[in-house]
Amino acid sequence: MKKFDRKLILEDGSEYYGYGFGSEDEKVTEIVFNTSPVGYQEIISDPSYTYQTVVMAYPLIGNYGIAEEDFETETPTIGGLVVRDYNDQPSNFRSKYTLSEIMEKYRIPGIYGIDTRKLVRSIRDLGSRKVLITDAGTLLLEGLCKLGSYDIPKDAVAFVSRKEIQQYRIPNGKYQVAAIDCGMKQNIVRSLNKRGCNVTIFPWNTSIEEIDKVKPDGIFLSNGPGDPMDVQPVIELVRNLRGKYPILGICLGHQIISLAYGARTYKLKFGHRGGNHPVKNLLTGKIEITSQNHSYAVDRESLRDTQLKVTHINLLDQTVEGVVCEEDKVFSVQYHPESAPGPQDSGYLFEQFIEMMEGTKDGEKN
């Protein structure tokens, strides 16, 4: 048997030996798991995974390679990737690179040959926690010291957000959407463009004056990494924008909206990451199968004293998955209607946003 050359050390002292792929960097990150059977390219390039190492519960990863058109961001920033079996010989006519090549390019360490069933169970039992990905020869004590002395940075949104305004215009675009980039996935831009929206993307710390200048029909608040409480400037921005424009928020954007209206957020034990989470739409009674990727959730009790109403709940653990303030034309969801690959049940939320913008265009603006 080939000799192990890399390993994971977790805060509880457990070690998992395997083989390296991607970059050989040593890193401390937070360990989480994702249960989607496909979508590893979108996962490694989703900015929401900044400073996190993802364990893929599905055992075979890499087999369809990497396609130029499928990146969620130009520069992937995920912390690391852990898989059971890595396939370095993709078979797919769209594939341009192997997963390992891209992970090497963006300095993302990978490890394969790991008992991912055991590791996922340990994350479920003990929760998400810090992990060191390192050479197989690193001593356990040395690794534990590194884990203990390193705090995961809180600047993830500032790190991944665009530094300049960027436009994505389409021929005959009917609506102008101003998007606040906290780590925005490209498929959200594609989803809006496809439905007739020009999108102007602003850095996370933009001012309301800058946004007003483009005369938007609606505001979009993006997904993004880290704790929503760490992005106070965006929470403040939403307090000023609400009531002035229709607003749609996704994931981090949903948490930011809830905080702006006075609700609270909290960290889940190990979060929700996968492509088959059932969510109930309380307004229609329908159930959607959704794609999810989050560690934090909005506290349901804390919404009571706000202007927000719960619109969606997760049927696995009853957590809040969507809210609305009808008066202000503000709504948001914790999951991903733009998901690709993934269930398409929730695409109607973009149509709902467009209807709100259409209503406002007709002179209903508050």
Ligand SMILES: NC(=O)CC[C@H](N)C(=O)O
């Ligand atoms: N995908 C996201 O936007 C994630 C939001 C937030 N960082 C969380 O983990 O809950």
